[in-house]
Amino acid sequence: MIVIGETGSEKSTFINYLTNFFLNGSLKHLKVAIPTRYRKSTEKYSHNEKDVSDVTVSKTDSCYEYKFARKGRSYLFLDTPGLSDTRGVDQDDKNLENIVRSVENLDDIVCVIIVINGTAPRLSASIKNVIVRMQGFLPDVILDHVVVVLTNVYFHICNFDIKALDLNGTVHPFYMQNSAFSTDPSRWDDNAMKLLQHDWDIAFEELKRMLGLIDTFQVKSVQAFTEMKNIRHAIKSLMHEARLEVENIQKMQDQIAALEKALKSFGDDQDKYKDYTKQNVISVPKLVDADYHSTICSRCDLVCHDNCRLEETYVKGDGELAGCAAMNNGTCTICSGHCPFEEHYHGRKTMHTTTQTFGF
Known part of the structure; x- marks a missing residue:
């Protein structure tokens, strides 16, 4: 009971x-x-x-x-x-x-x-x-x-x-x-x-x-508990992935807007513009499934410690995360803003980076 x-x-x-x-x-x-x-x-x-x-x-x-x-x-x-x-x-x-x-x-x-x-x-x-x-x-x-x-x-x-x-x-x-x-x-x-x-x-x-x-x-x-925990974990990962996708779309939209502005300034001079697209290659980070858990920052959308060796936790900001190898005195050494461990969580994901080129 x-x-x-x-x-x-x-x-x-x-x-x-x-x-x-x-x-x-x-x-x-x-x-x-x-x-x-x-x-x-x-x-x-x-x-x-x-x-x-x-x-x-x-x-x-x-x-x-x-x-x-x-x-x-x-x-x-x-x-x-x-x-x-x-x-x-x-x-x-x-x-x-x-x-x-x-x-x-x-x-x-x-x-x-x-x-x-x-x-x-x-x-x-x-x-x-x-x-x-x-x-x-x-x-x-x-x-x-x-x-x-x-x-x-x-x-x-x-x-x-x-x-x-x-x-x-x-x-x-x-x-x-x-x-x-x-x-x-x-x-x-x-x-x-x-x-x-x-x-x-x-x-x-x-x-x-x-x-x-x-x-x-x-x-x-108790199997129902494990199944429900896994579902909550999957939902959390999907929400983070969705936010990352929105940010990537925003980056693409910004790049397209820059290209449109460049087109307008260059007019119809195709020869002058032909090499422009080669200069607009952006990196697109993407969270992909993994069979292990990593320490992920919810603020920076970074995998700060791939394949973290700590016992897996399902609570964002769990005190155990302060002991992650990516942390030093409670702050992350990987995040550019040195985010606190409270902004991190464990997810069964790893980060892959792809490149995309945009132009007309």
Whole structure:
């Protein structure tokens, strides 16, 4: 299962509740897979939570697997970086790249779980961004069934309209008042413990119901992810090729305009003009398909490093590109304007140059 949500949606808390559900944790003996503001990790899972005290900052930059077993079944939850990241769109792109890479390493997928802060009264711009981006990188077959977990809320007081998500598949909502990990345990008196235990029991019933539903879902191959990634990559390359063709056409039009101007100035003197065309040979760069990836500048339309040896990335401006052999201190040594690595991307293309002569 892929767990997706915006920054601050309580994805980490959801993972912690799952940990307690599968490992028989309790309010008095909490199991902590991901550290929180008030709790240190008690389990031996890999995690990279940054500032656990700041809910506005995405705490996870990588994907982490949480594996559990129950009644003879194995469950793997892939916790992903928060989308609508406070660091901007570029960070969202990098997070999506990390998600796609991690999903491709899985054997199969059962469903997507979207975690949303249930206190939101309506579909916010950040939640909408999460949905749009999710639909952009997840194949439709993966979205046949979508589980939506609304945190910090009870079912009977939740004002969030699930229909506003506008998802094509079947949406299955679940509700959790997950205050056990979001409040200071030093302030829990007997009355607070009674209320927390009530919320805890309801949350566990929801998790039990959710897992029972997920058990009925059909397993799907991750091959659809690879195919969709290749399609996005091909579209990006075609767009760059189209822009390059437009620039070449503009060069040709400029050359023709110069020839027409020359014709007008020389009049009908053919002998004087006969050798002019020989002087108007232009080089036309053209991106052609290759069976390897190269580092390409989107600003200069240059192949700055043919057959780049870095691991292939599908995000323009990925931080890995700063390590390309064409880069020095984050700027390109091939581009005439020393473009930053953020203007570059990997494409399965190489540059061929042809010459064309224009005249009358």
